[in-house]
Amino acid sequence: MRKQPPSPNPSPPQAAPASGGGSYGSVWFPAAAPSRIPAGRQQRLGEETGNTWPFPSRSCSGPAGCCSCGAGGEEEALRGRCCSACTQLNQSHKLEYIQLKKWLKERGFDDNNLRPAQFSDTGRGLMTTKAFRAGELIISLPEKCLLTTGTVLSGYLGEYIAKWKPPISPLIALCTFLIAEKYAGEQSVWKPYLDVLPKTYTCPVCLEQEVVRLLPEPLRRKAYEQRTVVQELYTSSKPFFNSLQSLFTENVETVFNYDALQWAWCTINTRTVYKKHSQRECFSREPDVYALAPYLDLLNHSPNVQVKAAFNEKTRCYEIGTDSHCRRHEELFICYGPHDNQRLLLEYGFVAINNPHSGVCVSTDTLLKHLFLQDKQRNMKLSILKDHDLLENLTFGRDGPSWRLLTTLKLLCLGPDEFTYWKKVLLGDTVSARNEEMSLNIAAKICFSLIEETQDILHRIFQMKKDKASLENQLALVEALHLEDLTILQTSVHILHNLQAAII
Numbered sequence: 001m002r003k004q005p006p007s008p009n010p011s012p013p014q015a016a017p018a019s020g021g022g023s024y025g026s027v028w029f030p031a032a033a034p035s036r037i038p039a040g041r042q043q044r045l046g047e048e049t050g051n052t053w054p055f056p057s058r059s060c061s062g063p064a065g066c067c068s069c070g071a072g073g074e075e076e077a078l079r080g081r082c083c084s085a086c087t088q089l090n091q092s093h094k095l096e097y098i099q100l101k102k103w104l105k106e107r108g109f110d111d112n113n114l115r116p117a118q119f120s121d122t123g124r125g126l127m128t129t130k131a132f133r134a135g136e137l138i139i140s141l142p143e144k145c146l147l148t149t150g151t152v153l154s155g156y157l158g159e160y161i162a163k164w165k166p167p168i169s170p171l172i173a174l175c176t177f178l179i180a181e182k183y184a185g186e187q188s189v190w191k192p193y194l195d196v197l198p199k200t201y202t203c204p205v206c207l208e209q210e211v212v213r214l215l216p217e218p219l220r221r222k223a224y225e226q227r228t229v230v231q232e233l234y235t236s237s238k239p240f241f242n243s244l245q246s247l248f249t250e251n252v253e254t255v256f257n258y259d260a261l262q263w264a265w266c267t268i269n270t271r272t273v274y275k276k277h278s279q280r281e282c283f284s285r286e287p288d289v290y291a292l293a294p295y296l297d298l299l300n301h302s303p304n305v306q307v308k309a310a311f312n313e314k315t316r317c318y319e320i321g322t323d324s325h326c327r328r329h330e331e332l333f334i335c336y337g338p339h340d341n342q343r344l345l346l347e348y349g350f351v352a353i354n355n356p357h358s359g360v361c362v363s364t365d366t367l368l369k370h371l372f373l374q375d376k377q378r379n380m381k382l383s384i385l386k387d388h389d390l391l392e393n394l395t396f397g398r399d400g401p402s403w404r405l406l407t408t409l410k411l412l413c414l415g416p417d418e419f420t421y422w423k424k425v426l427l428g429d430t431v432s433a434r435n436e437e438m439s440l441n442i443a444a445k446i447c448f449s450l451i452e453e454t455q456d457i458l459h460r461i462f463q464m465k466k467d468k469a470s471l472e473n474q475l476a477l478v479e480a481l482h483l484e485d486l487t488i489l490q491t492s493v494h495i496l497h498n499l500q501a502a503i504i
Ligand SMILES: C[S@@+](CC[C@H](N)C(=O)[O-])C[C@H]1O[C@@H](n2cnc3c(N)ncnc32)[C@H](O)[C@@H]1O
Pocket: 121, 122, 123, 124, 125, 198, 270, 271, 297, 298, 299, 300, 301, 302, 347, 348, 349, 350, 351, 352
C-alpha cells in the first residue's frame, strides 16, 4: 500500500499556453514525441498541421430494421441488437462507465450524445446517440478532466520531481503518476479513469519476440528500437523511482517494475492528445505536449474522417468538431493522422482495414535482386538514384507501383545507349518503349515475389495460430497487416498488367 494517498482533490492542471487558440484552432493530429522515443509517436493528436481529414465513410450495409441503418428503433440499437455488418454493443450500463461518467460530471463534463460501445470490427469505441451536422462540436472536455504534467506536479509527486536531479522528462513524470495511481487502487482519485484503461496493449514493445520476427521490414527494425527505448527508459528511471520509496510501504521495485512502465508508456503513447505546456525547470528539455483525456480517448481512428481538435483557450476545454455529417447510432471516428498500417501498428498497436495510406515497401535488397548484375552502368545508376533519394520509400500502393518506384526502375532499365537520358527519366519523360516495357516487367516480377513472400509468411502465421493459442491475438494482428499487404500487391499486379497491355 502507498503510505500517502494522493491529494483528494488534485488542483486542475496548470494552464498551458495557447496551442492553437480559439475554437478549433488546430487539427486532431499528434505532436513531435521526445527525441528519446525514436520508435514512438512522432506526433500527438491535436497538433496543428494545417491538414484536415475526410469524414466517416462508415455506414451500415445491413438489412432494413437494423439500428445503424437508421431504419431500426432506438431501443433496439441501445440494447445492442444489430445486423452482422455493424454489430455493436452498448456498454454504458456497465458499472465502470457509470462511475466514469459520474466522475466526469463532477468535473464539469456531462454528455449524452456519445456512449461507449463494443464494435465488431474496431473493438471498444464511442457510438453517437444523435446525428451530428458538419461543423458541430462532438465533444468538449473541461481542462479539469485532463491528466497532464500539471496534474502530476500539483500532487504528492510534485516535491519529489522538483528536487530530483537530473530532471526527469514530462513523459516519465506521467508514467510515474499512472503507475502510482494504479497501484493506489481504491485510494486513487483517478480510479474511475484508470479502471477503463486497457489492461494490456498490442504495440510492438508488448509483442512476443517470435511474433515480432513475423513483422515486415522496416516495421520489424522499428519494433526492436521501440523495445530498446522502453527498456532504456526503465533502466534510466530506476534511480528516480527508488527516490519515491518513502511514499510506499512496499519495495518500490515491486511497484515500478518493467511491466508497469511498459503499460504506462503504452497508455501515453496510444492515448494522449496534444496539449503544449511551457518548459518547466523541474523537467528535462523533452517537449511537454501530453494530455490524457478521459472518455474522449475512447474514440477510435479512421483514415477516412475529417475532424478538428484542439484545446480551446477561451472555453478551457479540449474540443473536437466534425467537418461532415455523422449519423445516429454509428461509431464516431477521429483521425490520428495520415498513417500507413505499419505506423498504426507501431504507435497504436492496430491495423486499419482498407487504409488508403498503406503501401508495401520495396527494399533496396529486393530491388537489387531483380537487377542485371552484368549491367556495366549499374553502380553509376545506383549512385544517381542515391543522390536523388530514390532508393528509399519505393512502394506498391492501392493505385499500383508508386511514381518513385517506376522512376527508379526506368532509370535502372536504361540500355547502354540510353544512359545519357537519365535526367529525362527523373523528369518523368519517356525514353523508349523498350525502357517502359522492361521497367513494368521488373515491377511485375518484384510484385509477384513480394506476393510469394507474403503468402509464405501468412502460411507460417496460420501454422503458429494452430500451435500457439496463447499468441492468437498477437498473431491475428500481424496476419491482418500481411493480408492488407497481399490485397495491395494483388491490386498492383492487375494495374501493372493493364499498363503492360497498354504499351504492347
Ligand atoms: C485512443 S484509444 C481509442 C479507444 C480504444 N479502442 C479503447 O478501447 O480504449 C486508441 C487505441 O484504440 C484502438 N483503435 C483505434 N482505432 C482503431 C481501429 N480503427 N481499429 C481497431 N482498433 C483501433 C487501438 O488499440 C489504439 O491503440
